[in-house]
Amino acid sequence: MTQDHALSAADASGRLLMAGLPPGPLLALAIILPLAGLVPLLLLGPRAGERAAIALAGLGLLLAILIALQVGWSGTPALYHLGGWRPPLGIMLRADGISAGMLVTSAAVFFGISLFAATGRDRTNTFPPTFWMLALCVASGLNLAFLAEDLFTLYVALELLTFAAVPLVCLDGKAAQLKAALTYLLFALLGSLLYLLGAVLIYASTGTLDIGLAAQRLVANAPATGIALALMSVGLAAKAALFPLYLWLPPAHAGAPPAASALLSSLVIKAPIFLLLRIWIGLAPAPLAEQAAPVLAVLGTGAILFCGMRALAQSRLKLLIAYSTAAQIGYVFLMLPLVTYSGPLSMPESLAWTGGFLHLAAHAFSKAAMFIAAGVIAEALGHDRISSLGGAAQAVPISVAAFAIGGLSLMGLPPSGGFIAKVMLLTAAIQQGVAWIAVVVLLGGLLARGYVLRVVVSALQRPETDASFVTIPLRRQSMALVLALVAIVLGFIPLQPMDFLLVGRP
């Protein structure tokens, strides 16, 4: 009987000494460290609070790198049982290769965006403490989403992200922003609730919320399993703005101040995307995952092609970038039909795996760079109409360069992280004979080339005779360039599967 089994397993539960798991405490620290910033931000003046927030962003990057080094050196996932209680009773944190990779990526991008935000909300105003509080909660929520193994703790992480992200959309309090924020919140809440319904069905079927344990106990042909996974997927897709649920994203991401847009577009949506992948890679029984993979890849295709075309049709720069986010989300799902769900990955499969996650990382850097650059361009020109960007290259050359370099990665041109990632996906698709995925990767690259070049060409035009530009300090322009250059540096990693990303693969 299950009951007897549970009781005998209970002997193994209870308190566990942490001696054997050295990197573990760092995982908990990565989640709570950003929250410490709430104290100075709420109690001290805005300047002290801002300094503390930036210091915490830097520390967070350091911590993420330490965790990744530990995972990389040991070759095994880092585990931590909160309070010393093992699952199924307690909550476990776990950093495998992909979560450590996401951790470092998001911490680095977050640090970069923080340094940009420190130069002010625009030329004359600094960000209020509320912005920094929301940003730090985004950082905490992201780390929790990448590390938690417990389905309900992940729900809390998703809500933490939602509650922090939605107000970022309407920081200026304009009606259009508030409307976009409300739509975003309603989509996000529906997404959370569907996810939660799926999670309770998993619990009712398996008696645990721990992803690893539940994966062992789920029965592939029980109706509850498929329905639960489907509910969670729809919920997460709504939060990730995966085609066809992307409609909330462009107005929300395009309306915010540039630093907030960058946070939302490069980082916040990565959490539901990552969890969507976790669900099908780490939780779903292999036969179900094999059936779902093509469906998700088709949705990804829809995102790449449809949202790519919508991006091409935009007349505003920020909206174009936001649609490009909705399009670029698609690539990582192209990876799913190219990997196996039972047993170790073959060579081309691990190439697809590496390509998919590398794309997530490269997109985070390039998208943050592009949104910040676009914000600075709009500040200098006083508008963001793509048709009259002429003179931008003279007024804010560094920002235009950052936009173009970030765009290289989106277009999939060498040398860039996006290029390497897309070549990996392409190679894997061809080697496995899945031609349509190869075609989608190529078409998506063409569309991205179209919309990025349109902006760059317009920005290189001569200024209109009566145009006047606002001077933007160098410091404010340079952060986007740094982020864009990181996306380029990612392009120098060798074109082969990264062992690091395979650590702890279920």
Added chain:
Amino acid sequence: MIGWTIFALAGAGLVGLGLYGVIMRENALHRILAFNILGGGIFLVFGFAARRGAGAGFTADPVPQALVITGVVVAFSATALATAIVVRLTAAQAEERDDAPHAKDDG
């Protein structure tokens, strides 16, 4: 056992009703109420799972029960945040209608 099933069915009913309200009601505050009904239905499914899992001297599995308490508080926070946005949106729309003649152009 049979007796608890009725609560599961009620939970499923609330999920459907809440979903209907979320999709069909136009007023944002009304939608927020519908979200709470949807949430209430999901929490009842937790309660059903808890009651089925009674054992070891407990009349219900305490873990799903504790999760519902967390969930109810999170749902209230979401309601308060959404309502605040609605209130601010109404005010901003009224202000922008008043300022409409000199609306300015920005992205």
Added chain:
Amino acid sequence: MSDPANLVTILALLASVFFFVAGSVGLVRMPDTLTRIHSLTKADNIALGFIVVALLPQVGSVADAAKIVAVWVLVQVSSGAVAQLIGEVALAEQAMTPSGLDQPDDGRSADA
């Protein structure tokens, strides 16, 4: 549990059902807010009183009995106050009807 105690419980419960039904019928059938509030609060308070009477013989300890009585007292206090609030609002609304529009609208200070 002795039989007389059960008898008290049964009789008190029947009485409370009668008053609850009467209060609810009043709520549905009375013509305006003020009379509805009147029937609802009066009848329901008595009905709740009978439920308290019905429960008292069944409880095991004085502490439990005190808690039940405390619930009754709290309900009395709050329902009385809320009924009066609703009444004041109803009066204010009556003052707003066309016949009363010329009066200064100061419903808050009007006594219920």
Added chain:
Amino acid sequence: MNVAFDAILCVLVVLAAIRVVATTDLRAAVSSFLAYGMLLALVWVRLESVDIALTEVAVGSGLTTIVILRAISRMPLAPSSSTGSSPTRSAQVAVGVMCAMVTLGLSGVLLTLPDPAPSIAPYVAQNMPATALGNPIAGVLMVFRAMDTVLETVVVLLALIGVWAMVPQHRLAEVPGPLAPGRAPEPVVFLARALVPFGLLFGAYQVWAGADVPGGKFQGAAVLASMGLLLMMAGVITAPAATNVRLRALLLVGPILFLAVGVAGWSLAGAFLGYPAGLEKPVIIAVEIASTISIALALVMLVLGPPAGSASS
């Protein structure tokens, strides 16, 4: 007999919910929602979950209804925040059929769940002695799954920060608008005098007793928050502004003490969010009390909503 009672109760809950979503009159929907919440609390009692019933009454239906009512009262007469155009009859039918299918499908799935049901109850029973608590739900919330709970107190605070973030900075120092315009009506003043002492006592009792019997910080905080709101309605106290440093410090005390205890657990109990052996109960109660203060204040500020002048200015 009990099955009949449960069935009637469930039918009533569903009927109330139907009224909430079927009416187009927002005020009617709110009053039905209140009835729905009360009935749902009875359902939780029938499901042997008194803790949840208390939470549902206080937070899920009580405070939620107040928040919505307050928003309605702050809006112009015809709320213009509608999104999209009026649904057609065919859309209603289509969505209705879809939602009915969701209900049917979900019911079907719930009926096929494994029997006997898997449960963590045995693990909780086995490890409860280590928590020194009597209420297993408090054990789960404060010990076994303390991470969720500490983050939840952060989520409540974050929602409030979110409300503050969408207010223009120069308005943040303003006091939130009054709960009711004009002078407080006599009955409210009477209630504030008669009810508040009991309410404060009851709220504090819920927190204190929650370690061993149903109750706890969220339920207690909600009761304390509503007493605070009642005092504000009666004009006895005024709402603090978002910039008030004392308010901010008290909002932080719960989450920060919880996190500090968690960090101290590293050296004292060998794990983050572990409690020092022998001191579990006093430490947990201290954390509960601090959290109650923070949550109660956050709830009050969330009900009051964005600072004044939004609709009336």
